Amino acid sequence: MSPEPLQYTPRVAPLGGRPSPVAVARSFARRRQVPLVVAGTAGTAAALGWVIAGRRHEFAAAVAGASVWVLLATTLMQVVALLARSEAWHLSIQAAGGRVERRILYRASSMQVLGGLLNSQLGVAARIAALRRSSPAVCPQVPTLIAAELPILAVEALMAAVFSFTLVGPLGLPWWLPVVAIAGIGSASAGLRHLAVGKGRELWRGLAVARSLSHGSRLIAFVLVAILAQTVRGWILLHAVGVDASLFDAVAVLIAVVTLAQLPIGPGASAAAAVLILGRQGVAASAAAGVLLTATGTVGGACFAAWAGGDRLWAHRRARRPGQRERT
DSSP: OOOOOOOOOOOOOOGGGOOOHHHHHHHHHHHHHHHHHHHHHHHHHHHHHHHTTTOHHHHHHHHHTSOHHHHHHHHHHHHHHHHHHHHHHHHHHHHTTOOOOHHHHHHHHHHHHHHHTTOHHHHHHHHHHHHHHHOTTTSOOHHHHHHHHHHHHHHHHHHHHHTGGGGHHHHTOOTTHHHHHHHHHHHHHHHHHHHHHSGGGTTTGGGGGGGOHHHHHHHHHHHHHHHHHHHHHHHHHHHHTTOOOOHHHHHHHHHHHHHHHTSSOGGGHHHHHHHHHHGGGOHHHHHHHHHHHHHHHHHHHHHHHHHHHHHHHHHHHHHHSTTOOOOO
């Protein structure tokens, strides 16, 4: 039985025809997003260059300390993380009524790699646009696709809140802040669950995965696999450059990377996060670990995107053969 079409209610403009302050801010952000990212990237690079000035030899030695096998292993872990998160996205969209083939959805998911190099929001927008363009007939509408991201983000945010105690020491935060974070994220997650099963379920169809214990558990498992792969990847690279970091330190760096990635600072988020959390153990080595995190992450994402491009070409060629058709 196919799901009922999503009812869309257009937004009503405020009285007097003037847009709200929120709408004005969003419009400004959309128009200025690329310049902001470029400026943020340049500013971050300049700040990191100033921090490691005079420590260039230490930085170069730290980068050279990572063997080829370490770089290959951490690149593979990035691919595993991308695949696990893509499968979580597939589960969420499937529960929302989407009938997109896994391969086609994975191709769309690879588009996040390109946009994500500049900003995480750009990455999400890129893969949603790619999915809608490739499978408009069997893909939910954009509002549903946006809502389908929320269960994944809720799991990631809850895990970040649980392990936010790892930030207390490095950043000098108050001890009670993690408790507040857990309470806040937990309440928000409960609210999403209420929206998923309540009267507003037609509007929040993207949250449908939260209604099923089986689908919800599988989504959580795949998100945890992605988080674990990213954590271990960071821990390996930190040790490879000579930073004596624990797994908790690697978790703190990952939380900082994800947080800074929300800002328009481009690929420098990993290096900035590593210096921010572990700079006391050596600024040059920490920056080197961050640079390697970005490099191996970019290569892993490029491998994923290359597979997606190759698979699309193969599908086109196969569709041209007599008697064979495949949605591309």
